[in-house]
Amino acid sequence: MKKSRVGVFVCHCGHNIARAIDIKSVMEKIRKYPGVAHVEDYIYLCADPGQKIVADKIKDKNLDAIVIANCSPNLHEKTFRDLVESVNMNRFKCEIANIREQCSWPHDQEREKATLKSVKIIESVIEKVKQNQELEPIRVPLTKKALVIGGGIAGIQAALDIANGGFKVILLERRATIGGKMAQLSETFPTLDCPQCIMTPKMVAVAKHENITLMTYSALESLEGYVGNFTVKIREKAKYVDWDKCVGCGDCTEKCPAKVDSEFDAKLSKRKAIYRDFPQAVPNKFVIDAEHCIKLTKGKCGVCEKICPAKAIKYDDKDEIIEEKIGAVIVATGFDLFGLEKVGEYGYGKYKDVIDGLQFERILAASGPTGGKVERPSDGKTPKDVVFIQCVGSRDPEFGMPYCSSICCMYTAKQAMLFKHAVPEGQPYIFCMDIRSTGKGYEEFVQRAVEEDGVVYLRGRVSKIYQDDDKIMVWGADMASGKKVEIPADLVVLSTAIVPAEGIKDLASKLRITTDEYGFLKEAHLKLQPVETLTSGIFIAGTAQSPKDITDTVAQASAAASKIMALFSSKEYIRSPTIARVDEDVCKGCGICVNACTYSAIELDTIKKISKVNEALCEGCGACAAVCPSGAMQQKNYTKKQLLDMISVATEDYDKG
Amino acid sequence: MAENNSDKNIVYYPGCTLHTWAKSLSDTFIESFKKLDINLHELSDWSCCQAVFPLARDNIMGLVPAARILIQAREHGDILTTLCSFCFNVLRRTNNAIQTDGEIRAKLNAYLEEDYTGDVHVLHPLEILKVMVGFDKLKSKVTKPCGNIKIGPYYGCQLIRPPKEMKFDDPEDPKLLDMFLESIGCEVVNFPFKVECCGSYQIVQGEDMVADRAYAILSNARKNGAEAIALSCPLCFYNLDTRQNLITQKYTDFSPMPVFYFTELMGMALGIDEGLCGFDKHKVDPGILLESLQKSSDTQEHVTVKNDQNKLGVN
């Protein structure tokens, strides 16, 4: 075997690595390691001059493999593999030794130990790269059709962008209409545009777009395959109304006797069992809520069937499973509000005139249950003193939500302002922790609310709320005056913490993507890959990733769409070749690997009695290699020998004690 | 669990106030539990629990008396109960600290004659009624239901807080006393101040402070429809009943409101000797309310209590 000429390049990552690790001594040790032909360090290897050093040295020193000792391969493996390819080295002869996330960061205070550990990490990677085979990427065909899950403003924007880019899109929404939370809002900060003016046109555009297939009242059942080649099953829920026939006239809903709290009006009004969320619904069709329909639960009634002029009622409707081939997914499932009943001291659910922010949006909205007239839920009176409370649940580790919900400061200012416009003699008070108004035009908007509309801000949290005759008593405090404050209010609005939409964990596991500790979808990298996930081909957008306002949601949706369009612009998808391989001479065809594979990528050849790997399906997870009793199944460039050699190199000094 | 409890000993720790100042609280509790066939074993030769849970981290000595009581209880049964909210707070928190905080457990055991790891259950009589007796069974044993007397259940502080350690009930809207009162036939009035502090021992620093607190609590209960208050703690009783005269002196719009220990109402409902209730020791005479109760409840006469100050001898 030819003697290796490995080049090792150690990055300081500014202070990130250099502060915790003695780089000089690392280099001295590595220089002596068998097969190492060159060692060099630089302050930022990923920057242009750093990359030039690496490229130049590969040529000058005639290197045949390199190790970059820097940060996680998630960040720069691709950077350096692209680089070595440009100087005619096979990309698999470049490996990353992660001495930042796995060494300098966690061992910040233990310089000596961290230095030794980084030497061991680098040496083990040298051992690996010396045995790496030169591999060629696998090229697979692409299905140039996207699935967007969630029909709120994020999903709508993403679907329109992809469709306008010339690619097919399926837009999936679990309610009967698209529109999401934004459709429920009164007006939006800081421009005071109403959603009806700025969003409804987009909803209509979705419905009319030739590249978009709209599937509402539907949910994802399963997803299989890999980027560019997913197969999804979609459950189209039984609607009990034939949408091909329904013309949206609304006769049915008028006569339906079953009343249910309206989701769209945040429980402030009743809808019927046969319903649509709002008159501008897209598609403008009705569904029957099977749980509350008298005919479907008790077998009696049937009024809607009798009255429907289009003969669209279908009591025997069933769920349908539809299979589709797609190439990429955007998850834009939005948010819910935190269950306020848990904040016992605020009496939400106990006192009718203590409501949440979304309910007040409905009260302010022209499309709402009061037609935009500000009336309080208990007795319909126009409230005069309205207290708004921010950070209810948010920034509250005791309730498990230490994070900021991001939008409450602004929507509360907006609601206070709109209230004052609707009730000029009214007085809005806002209890806040501080005012976070960092978006474009946001601080000016807050100042307008204070200066022109007389909104009074009190800096402090509220401790207790209770009913006192027809007033809602609010016990708060005001930092500026250093006093405890008691306000007899007519209405209290709680700006509630945002939590991920219900069912997100289940959906995430179907999609093989991860959630963070609060249940929000986890991005591949918070700063540099905010719309990617660790599963290639699956992207995220909007409040499913973290609380954010409409401006940021739309921007993120467009970003996710552009990622998909970039993916779809290639002829084929290039996959990593570090997948499983069977040594046919050794394999006995026991089939253990078949069961170990979660991607159904291994089949048993019953005639030859050996396992066969489907290269298109194998994700290279290594599960089969780990369970193989004979060692016939190996993962390319992660062979058993490579891994064992890495381990013995990494542990030898520690073994000696 | 409701069955077979007659062979299970429940150890009763009375504490400093129960045999003298709050005798009726203790007597009616013991008699009522007899009626419910629950064996109580009263600790003899007990010492003071120290009344307040020591909050300074290094005050291990402050936990010793309570730990000794728990050890003493262990000899007689695995459930310890006590009526006074202060004792309950101290005993339960001490037990909890021993169970959950290894450092405290180790340090404390160095002072104790016997090792103790928190194996006794500290239960409030209301919890025993709910879990071991069951409110349905209690209801079935009632011989003289409390009519439609409108009672505000008052919990105060030490019974319910801090919730992470006490784990007694919802700290903002507790319901255990409510459920108890319902089961003995009272009409329960929910009022927001049922968890507000009555002023505790602060009367030693100023009577005004306590009068203000008591006024706020009783007025709030009345505003929500209560004619009387039920509670479990002698110090709350002192501030709300014994010293109700402070309120009438300071607030001219205030008219007296009777206050009961919950066990007195239980005793009456279960038909124990009324003499044990010690109503003569109440400063706000509950007589009229009780009379109207025991007649028939078809008239709403007893509601007029608040206008009938002459007969309610507040001194």
Add this chain to the structure above:
Amino acid sequence: MEELSGQNLNACNQCLKCTAGCSFVDNMDLLPNQVIRCIQLGQEDEVMKSKTPWLCASCFTCVTRCPKGVDLSRIMEAIRTLLLRQGKEHINLSGSEFKLPADAPQQLFVSGSRKLSG
């Protein structure tokens, strides 16, 4: 004070919820949140001469509602403990100047003296 109370005073972000719910603020010279603030600013002297820790009745309302899990009742006790250990009793309940109400329960005397006289 942090050691004696076992509380991380830096965790308090001065939201004032403790003050908003406290029953005794009317009589206090420092608001409950200001007690923590003074300690955060290194002004322990202010706290040691304040009436506030003595007015705290350990009702645990603030503890129950604090969004950051700060146990203010333990901080108040730490202040009282430090003063009492220096021999600075707030009220000498067994002294001749103080007259306990004759009609009071034993419980009042025990709890009051443990909190205020050590």
